[in-house]
Amino acid sequence: MTLLKSRVxxxxxxxxxxxxxxxxxxIFSTEGTAPRAATVLGDRIVDLAVLEADGRIDAGAxxxxxxxxxxxxxxxxxxxxxVRAQLQAxxxxxxxxxxxxxxxxxxxxxxxLPFRVAEYTDFYASKRHAMNVGTMFxxxxxxxxxxxxxxxxxxxxxASSVVVSGTDILRPNGQxxxxxxxxxxxxxxxxxxxxxxxxxxxxxxxxxxxxxxxDEAEELIFGYVLLNDWSSRDIxxxxxxxxxxxxxxxxxxxxxxxxxxxxxxxPFRVPVPPREKPxxxxxxxxxxxxxxxxxxxxxxxxxxxAETIVSRTNYRNLYYSAAQxxxxxxxxxxxxRVGDLLGSGTISGEEKGSFGSLxxxxxxxxxxxxLDTGETxxxxxxxxxxxxxxxxxxxxxxxxxxxxxxxxxxxxxxxxGDA
Amino acid sequence: MTLLKSRVxxxxxxxxxxxxxxxxxxIFSTEGTAPRAATVLGDRIVDLAVLEADGRIDAGAxxxxxxxxxxxxxxxxxxxxxVRAQLQAxxxxxxxxxxxxxxxxxxxxxxxLPFRVAEYTDFYASKRHAMNVGTMFxxxxxxxxxxxxxxxxxxxxxASSVVVSGTDILRPNGQxxxxxxxxxxxxxxxxxxxxxxxxxxxxxxxxxxxxxxxDEAEELIFGYVLLNDWSSRDIxxxxxxxxxxxxxxxxxxxxxxxxxxxxxxxPFRVPVPPREKPxxxxxxxxxxxxxxxxxxxxxxxxxxxAETIVSRTNYRNLYYSAAQxxxxxxxxxxxxRVGDLLGSGTISGEEKGSFGSLxxxxxxxxxxxxLDTGETxxxxxxxxxxxxxxxxxxxxxxxxxxxxxxxxxxxxxxxxGDA
Numbered sequence: 001m002t003l004l005k006s007r008v009x010x011x012x013x014x015x016x017x018x019x020x021x022x023x024x025x026x027i028f029s030t031e032g033t034a035p036r037a038a039t040v041l042g043d044r045i046v047d048l049a050v051l052e053a054d055g056r057i058d059a060g061a062x063x064x065x066x067x068x069x070x071x072x073x074x075x076x077x078x079x080x081x082x083v084r085a086q087l088q089a090x091x092x093x094x095x096x097x098x099x100x101x102x103x104x105x106x107x108x109x110x111x112x113l114p115f116r117v118a119e120y121t122d123f124y125a126s127k128r129h130a131m132n133v134g135t136m137f138x139x140x141x142x143x144x145x146x147x148x149x150x151x152x153x154x155x156x157x158x159a160s161s162v163v164v165s166g167t168d169i170l171r172p173n174g175q176x177x178x179x180x181x182x183x184x185x186x187x188x189x190x191x192x193x194x195x196x197x198x199x200x201x202x203x204x205x206x207x208x209x210x211x212x213x214x215d216e217a218e219e220l221i222f223g224y225v226l227l228n229d230w231s232s233r234d235i236x237x238x239x240x241x242x243x244x245x246x247x248x249x250x251x252x253x254x255x256x257x258x259x260x261x262x263x264x265x266x267p268f269r270v271p272v273p274p275r276e277k278p279x280x281x282x283x284x285x286x287x288x289x290x291x292x293x294x295x296x297x298x299x300x301x302x303x304x305x306a307e308t309i310v311s312r313t314n315y316r317n318l319y320y321s322a323a324q325x326x327x328x329x330x331x332x333x334x335x336x337r338v339g340d341l342l343g344s345g346t347i348s349g350e351e352k353g354s355f356g357s358l359x360x361x362x363x364x365x366x367x368x369x370x371l372d373t374g375e376t377x378x379x380x381x382x383x384x385x386x387x388x389x390x391x392x393x394x395x396x397x398x399x400x401x402x403x404x405x406x407x408x409x410x411x412x413x414x415x416x417g418d419a
Numbered sequence: 420m421t422l423l424k425s426r427v428x429x430x431x432x433x434x435x436x437x438x439x440x441x442x443x444x445x446i447f448s449t450e451g452t453a454p455r456a457a458t459v460l461g462d463r464i465v466d467l468a469v470l471e472a473d474g475r476i477d478a479g480a481x482x483x484x485x486x487x488x489x490x491x492x493x494x495x496x497x498x499x500x501x502v503r504a505q506l507q508a509x510x511x512x513x514x515x516x517x518x519x520x521x522x523x524x525x526x527x528x529x530x531x532l533p534f535r536v537a538e539y540t541d542f543y544a545s546k547r548h549a550m551n552v553g554t555m556f557x558x559x560x561x562x563x564x565x566x567x568x569x570x571x572x573x574x575x576x577x578a579s580s581v582v583v584s585g586t587d588i589l590r591p592n593g594q595x596x597x598x599x600x601x602x603x604x605x606x607x608x609x610x611x612x613x614x615x616x617x618x619x620x621x622x623x624x625x626x627x628x629x630x631x632x633x634d635e636a637e638e639l640i641f642g643y644v645l646l647n648d649w650s651s652r653d654i655x656x657x658x659x660x661x662x663x664x665x666x667x668x669x670x671x672x673x674x675x676x677x678x679x680x681x682x683x684x685x686p687f688r689v690p691v692p693p694r695e696k697p698x699x700x701x702x703x704x705x706x707x708x709x710x711x712x713x714x715x716x717x718x719x720x721x722x723x724x725a726e727t728i729v730s731r732t733n734y735r736n737l738y739y740s741a742a743q744x745x746x747x748x749x750x751x752x753x754x755x756r757v758g759d760l761l762g763s764g765t766i767s768g769e770e771k772g773s774f775g776s777l778x779x780x781x782x783x784x785x786x787x788x789x790l791d792t793g794e795t796x797x798x799x800x801x802x803x804x805x806x807x808x809x810x811x812x813x814x815x816x817x818x819x820x821x822x823x824x825x826x827x828x829x830x831x832x833x834x835x836g837d838a
Contacts, residue, residue: 119538119578124662137661145660150603151594155662156575159538160754161627170628172751175570175699184569186699208580208671209589211833235751241564242556243543243574244663250753252627280594280605282835331833332591332654334669335579414630414750416701 001267003397005093008103010042012093017391017400018042023087024258024401025069025223028109035067035112040258040402041091045109050102057086069115069259073203073222073338080203080222084263111257113164114225115201118339120162120253121329122197122229123154125320127273129348132360137237149277152320152328154342155244157229162253162341165226165404171382171411172251174235184238188411191233191365192380195346196297196356196388198315199227199255200322201339208335214285217326220336224265224322226256226295226388226404227343233359233379255341256388256404264399268292268392270316272324282331289321295347295390297356301375302383302407308371310361313347313354315390382410420686422816424512427522429461431512436810436819437461442506443677443820444488444642447528454486454531459677459821460510464528469521476505488534488678492622492641492757499622499641503682530676532583533644534620537758539581539672540748541616541648542573544739546692548767551779556656568696571739571747573761574663576648581672581760584645584823590801590830591670593654603657607830610652610784611799614765615716615775615807617734618646618674619741620758627754633704636745639755643684643741645675645714645807645823646762652778652798674760675807675823683818687711687811689735691743701750708740714766714809716775720794721802721826727790729780732766732773734809801829 004020018040028038036049048064051057059079063071134143177184203222236248271288293315300307346356355361365378385407391400423439437459447457455468467483470476478498482490553562596603622641655667690707712734719726765775774780784797804826810819
């Protein structure tokens with residue numbers, strides 16, 4: 001596939017995340033205006049409420065003046081496809097309809113959480129990540145849980161902690177107990193980490209009691225975001241057995257402001273890796289389930305002039321697809337809702353520089369990584385800014401997500417006194 | 420405390436769950452009318468939208484014509500107290516203001532989910548339950564997890580599966596693997612169970628990043644419901660390590676239609692049991708944290724003339740209070756929302772007849788229980804109706820929750836063919 005040329009010149013450069021091939025959706029505001037829906041082309045933000053007001057685009061009902069994408073998603077796949085086609089026609093090179101009234105510099109836009117998160121589920125779908133963490137938490141013999149090659153393992157997360165890129169994250173207080181400590185203590189997490197993930201967004205609901213096939217699940221996905229599931233490894237390690245992560249994951253999950261649609265990613269489909277054990281038939285998928293999306297993580301200490309890229313990996317390093325995860329989620333009868341967010345799980349490649357968390361990159365803190373500034377890191381320090389980036393690479397163009405960034409601020413003392 | 424006498428005669432009998440002392444809140448409709456808020460006195464349902472329309476009650480803003488209690492909860496504790504006082508005055512014995520236009524027989528009311536569940540969290544706060552399940556899942560030596568006496572263990576559940584009492588529940592399909600099976604198979608759960616719990620409802624939100632003390636948490640709780648966290652033990656046993664329960668709990672959680680307020684339960688406070696290990700100070704609570712609420716579970720096979728009471732226990736059989744759970748939930752900075760539902764965890768007493776699940780009552784199926792009909796049960800069979808009941812017992816009166824009931828229907832084949 002090649003670049004679709006746009007009348008917006010900056011969308012035709014090979015280094016923009018936002019050519020006409022992409023057309024992601026988000027929610028923005030500018031000084032003194034209310035949040036509303038947008039797409040982006042090159043360095044221009046496109047106000048969809050303006051285009052909708054006089055019918056230049058039409059989702060079948062007015063949806064783009066809302067401060068969240070949920071009303072648009074609720075219009076369903078036919079409306080998503082229609083609006084994408086309308087936008088591609090409207091912004092094609094040489095297209096005649098005036099659009100300047102809908103364009104502003106991207107730099108003046110403030111981005112908001114793109115959709116109301118109905119519920120947030122996090123999966124565990126990278127085999128290398130599961131092996132790495134399993135080795136560190138339970139030892140090499142018990143690294144991969146016996147169910148892992150059969151089930152797309154997931155757990156319910158906390159939707160109220162999902163925030164948009166750019167939101168500062170407070171280091172959490174909580175219970176920590178080192179292996180050599182007799183009893184737990186309470187205070188700021190000492191092992192703050194990221195998890196490099198992508199999130200799939202459910203755009204079509206399913207009723208309770210109605211399971212779906214993987215191929216049906218595929219059709220329910222509206223699009224994808226970058227997702228950083230900030231994690232406190234010391235809180236997590238002490239709390240997680242037997243009922244799973246809770247406070248170790250409850251203080252913040254950052255997502256990119258732009259939702260890249262399934263349609264935009266379609267040319268970049270790749271298959272899941274070969275099955276090491278046969279899957280049960282309810283997890284069968286017809287289409288290649290993954291996408292070739294290059295991912296990277298940057299770490300910039302407070303005051304440093306530039307960031308260091310600490311990991312480079314790819315979305316295709318997963319064992320289960322988002323559609324398989326969604327079908328498994330609904331298989332027992334669980335109803336799915338518009339705005340459900342499904343985290344892929346941390347995406348780790350096979351080599352050390354491709355791991356998706358500092359826990360893995362520094363091997364539990366035993367092998368600190370060295371930054372370009374000469375400093376070292378085992379885990380995140382206060383003031384550090386972590387940034388995820390991702391893009392599918394075409395011939396002379398890229399379909400990108402923009403940045404998903406956040407800075408860790410020091411823990412605040414609780415109302416019970418000093419932490 | 421003694422009975423508050425009401426002008427509604429049936430509210431003055433010692434066996435009603437709904438005397439003037441109680442005044443729980445719910446959402447009801449009658450044939451051809453929209454769902455709206457209600458309370459209940461004896462065998463009469465009280466239409467709060469009617470009383471609100473001409474100012475006989477006043478929450479400071481119109482809230483009772485809504486089809487969910489969330490708008491009322493959002494008015495806050497002062498409004499909750501004001502409306503309770505207004506209702507107690509309006510329905511006291513001999514009160515003069517006409518109220519007949521707001522009363523209907525309870526029998527003609529259809530009850531709806533009382534509030535929109537923002538997020539659902541389930542805890543694990545009964546030590547006897549944790550010991551019983553731990554023994555069966557991990558062996559006697561590893562029964563109680565090392566963190567259990569330090570942390571009010573909880574995990575995030577699925578809000579979209581919470582339904583009101585009376586809703587039939589489909590037996591889920593899923594992956595099951597017995598200890599002697601080589602590989603998992605897919606099909607209907609063979610070990611269907613209940614979990615007898617109570618749910619606490621958050622009525623005042625907290626912002627992200629702002630932890631709260633236990634005493635502050637206490638003030639955020641609007642009220643309580645009975646809660647049956649239907650569980651599939653075979654799906655759960657195979658999936659739950661390492662990230663916790665997921666599909667084993669995702670097909671249905673039933674709650675009572677009536678929310679009994681914290682104010683109504685105030686006279687029945689009792690302390691938590693003695694601490695076996697000191698808790699960290701952030702879990703300190705000033706008030707006695709539990710309530711003396713008698714609980715029971717009835718099981719009625721399809722076609723049987725009557726149910727058998729299979730368990731009798733008490734809410735005071737918990738080690739952690741709802742306020743401690745809520746403070747722990749928010750301690751790392753997790754924002755809490757109006758409508759958050761916190762399940763207490765299965766409530767098991769010390770004796771066998773007081774266990775809160777069939778898994779425990781039949782000791783993993785090894786000691787089936789005998790029903791009054793002569794049939795036996797290890798787990799739930801299709802057509803069985805399970806009913807939870809609960810009441811705090813005063814002198815000559817009771818503050819009850821009504822019934823939380825549901826029937827298990829056979830699993831449906833999935834779209835991938837026969838299960």
